[in-house]
Amino acid sequence: MSERLTIGFLPLVDACLPILAAEHGFAAEEGLELAFVRDVSWATVLDRLLYGHSDAAHLLAPLAIATTLGRGRPPQPLAAPFVLGLNGNAITLVPDLADRVNPGGGLGDAREVGAAFAREAKARSDAGRPIRLGVVHRYSSHNYMLRYWLAGCGIRPDEDVEIVTVAPPFVADALENGEIDGSCVGEPWNSVAVDRGAGRIVLATAQIWRRGVEKVLALRASQLDERRGQIEALIRAMRKAGAHFVDPANWEANAAILSGRRYLDADPDQVLRAISDRLVLTQGTDPIHYPDFMFQHREAANFPWVSQAEWLYTQMVRWDRFAFDPEDARKAARVFRPDVYRSALIGTGDLLPGASSKVEGSLDRPTAVTAQQGAMVMEQNSFFDGRSFDPDHLQDYLAQLPG
Amino acid sequence: MRIAIIDESASRASIIEEGLVQLEGSEIFVLTERRGLLARIEEIGPDVVLIDLGNPSRDVLEEYFAVSRALARPIAMFVDESDDEAIAASVDAGVSAYVVDGLASNRIRPLLDLAVRRFSAFARLQADLDEAKGKLADRETIDKAKRILMKSRGLPEPAAYAELRSKAMKANRRIVDIAEAVVTAHELIGDGQ
Numbered sequence: 197m198s199e200r201l202t203i204g205f206l207p208l209v210d211a212c213l214p215i216l217a218a219e220h221g222f223a224a225e226e227g228l229e230l231a232f233v234r235d236v237s238w239a240t241v242l243d244r245l246l247y248g249h250s251d252a253a254h255l256l257a258p259l260a261i262a263t264t265l266g267r268g269r270p271p272q273p274l275a276a277p278f279v280l281g282l283n284g285n286a287i288t289l290v291p292d293l294a295d296r297v298n299p300g301g302g303l304g305d306a307r308e309v310g311a312a313f314a315r316e317a318k319a320r321s322d323a324g325r326p327i328r329l330g331v332v333h334r335y336s337s338h339n340y341m342l343r344y345w346l347a348g349c350g351i352r353p354d355e356d357v358e359i360v361t362v363a364p365p366f367v368a369d370a371l372e373n374g375e376i377d378g379s380c381v382g383e384p385w386n387s388v389a390v391d392r393g394a395g396r397i398v399l400a401t402a403q404i405w406r407r408g409v410e411k412v413l414a415l416r417a418s419q420l421d422e423r424r425g426q427i428e429a430l431i432r433a434m435r436k437a438g439a440h441f442v443d444p445a446n447w448e449a450n451a452a453i454l455s456g457r458r459y460l461d462a463d464p465d466q467v468l469r470a471i472s473d474r475l476v477l478t479q480g481t482d483p484i485h486y487p488d489f490m491f492q493h494r495e496a497a498n499f500p501w502v503s504q505a506e507w508l509y510t511q512m513v514r515w516d517r518f519a520f521d522p523e524d525a526r527k528a529a530r531v532f533r534p535d536v537y538r539s540a541l542i543g544t545g546d547l548l549p550g551a552s553s554k555v556e557g558s559l560d561r562p563t564a565v566t567a568q569q570g571a572m573v574m575e576q577n578s579f580f581d582g583r584s585f586d587p588d589h590l591q592d593y594l595a596q597l598p599g
Numbered sequence: 600m601r602i603a604i605i606d607e608s609a610s611r612a613s614i615i616e617e618g619l620v621q622l623e624g625s626e627i628f629v630l631t632e633r634r635g636l637l638a639r640i641e642e643i644g645p646d647v648v649l650i651d652l653g654n655p656s657r658d659v660l661e662e663y664f665a666v667s668r669a670l671a672r673p674i675a676m677f678v679d680e681s682d683d684e685a686i687a688a689s690v691d692a693g694v695s696a697y698v699v700d701g702l703a704s705n706r707i708r709p710l711l712d713l714a715v716r717r718f719s720a721f722a723r724l725q726a727d728l729d730e731a732k733g734k735l736a737d738r739e740t741i742d743k744a745k746r747i748l749m750k751s752r753g754l755p756e757p758a759a760y761a762e763l764r765s766k767a768m769k770a771n772r773r774i775v776d777i778a779e780a781v782v783t784a785h786e787l788i789g790d791g792q
Contacts, residue, residue, distance in 0.1 A: 235652070235653070236653065236654075236655040237654065237655055237656075237657035237658045238657075238658050239657040239658050239661050239695070240652045240653070240657060240695075243652065243690050243695060244652075244690070246690075247686070247687045247690040247691070248687075249690065249691075268661070268665055332658070333658050333662070334661075334662050334665060360659075360662070361658050361659045361661075361662035362659070363655045363656070363658055363659065365655065366633075366655065
């Protein structure tokens with residue numbers, strides 16, 4: 197007798213794991229029947245989750261934390277027992293600006309592009325026409341990665357440029373008609389802009405933070421308690437889907453499934469580029485290979501590290517400009533639930549880290565780390581500016597970041 | 600009370616508007632265009648904003664409410680937590696409401712109730728329409744299957760229909776499903792001529 201779970205999502209490539217878990221029968225093997233509700237705004241994905249139209253949702257990690265803390269609406273505790281993926285977003289600029297900040301083409305160097313971008317931003321700001329950049333949501337990794345990069349390059353995100361919200365499906369339009377000069381968005385929406393000649397990809401967010409946390413599977417904290425068995429079954433099914441997703445033999449078939457009308461309703465070729473780490477940066481050029489553009493499986497990529505949630509909380513404090521609150525920091529940290537992830541996978545032979553929190557951005561070479569289960573080697577995990585984030589010293593970290 | 604209705608479906612927006620004009624002392628503004636939406640909202644300065652859940656501009660709108668200094672009073676998404684039931688009903692009906700901070704709950708409740716009723720009414724109309732369309736399409740498929748049987752097996756019309764019906768009953772399926780199978784098979788195999 198299979199149990200039914202309804203999952204809300206936005207049409208983005210990183211909604212892939214629950215979709216493929218259903219499509220390839222991994223969910224059924226775990227006794228689950230998955231149903232999907234597609235929406236076109238995060239606000240609606242969240243409303244449906246909070247009011248019971250969905251049991252779980254593909255959600256922006258910072259939005260899960262903001263919802264728990266009651267930023268912008270009454271607090272509603274959410275839980276994230278599974279990270280749906282790391283990175284997978286890119287910065288796309290209108291072609292003439294891209295040519296000026298990244299004249300060499302290709303994916304630029306984050307520092308060099310940043311320095312050139314700072315000059316452009318200053319000139320435009322002095323001329324009274326500040327550069328305007330789109331992000332998908334105030335509480336998104338896109339917003340925090342973009343701001344981290346800008347601030348690290350000497351650009352004050354709230355003074356020297358304008359950052360506005362643009363829904364992913366409208367990014368290409370907004371670039372084309374001059375509403376924005378650039379954007380940080382997930383796939384396939386950068387590729388849509390590139391193929392229309394509306395923009396050029398200049399950086400991947402994986403160049404800003406090599407292992408940056410992106411979407412999570414979120415649910416109401418109360419639901420997690422009530423439906424613990426089903427959620428753990430879903431975690432196992434999504435891990436199997438992840439192994440399938442990263443196997444090159446399956447890329448084309450998975451691109452075809454994900455781009456179908458019920459899911460992304462997109463061009464399969466554009467979806468294939470994202471999942472194979474082969475991006476076309478400029479209209480009509482050959483794809484380049486950028487390894488780990490998306491990161492959905494290796495190194496226990498789906499493990500919800502408490503330090504990831506804490507990093508996101510520091511960025512929320514930084515850019516919402518409210519005072520650091522130790523109690524909120526604890527609440528934010530508790531949104532990520534490594535305990536649930538562990539109990540779902542213990543005994544399966546799947547990789548489980550030994551710790552639940554780590555210093556983020558400190559690895560510049562492959563490093564063996566202690567594992568509870570399996571052998572764990574973590575590759576490079578660094579921030580572009582060479583800083584690292586120690587979750588034991590949140591306030592010190594905040595104090596040393598450029599405002 | 601100034602109420603803005605944001606809905607890219609003009610027909611639904613007009614049904615909502617029709618319902619809300621009954622409310623005394625309210626002025627209704629209907630916005631169906633995505634472009635220039637925020638500028639229009641700023642111009643109107645609404646006390647209440649109703650937007651359908653399927654609207655792609657919701658995140659843009661929420662961001663505007665979060666940062667806007669243009670509106671004198673900040674817009675809170677919900678009046679307070681005690682309105683949870685009303686909000687759940689509105690989400691069920693497919694509408695989301697944003698209300699200026701300080702607007703009394705007893706003024707919002709009737710408005711939300713009305714909006715929910717009108718949204719549900721529209722959904723019912725839509726479902727009726729879809730059903731009618733579906734029935735029409737079923738009719739056409741059955742007629743097609745009948746013509747195929749009449750031609751390929753030389754049956755008169757009532758016998759062709761009886762054939763479809765008896766197959767459907769034996770297989771415990773709908774007549775239209777059998778008709779569809781006949782039409783598909785015919786398309787694949789042809790009539791042998």
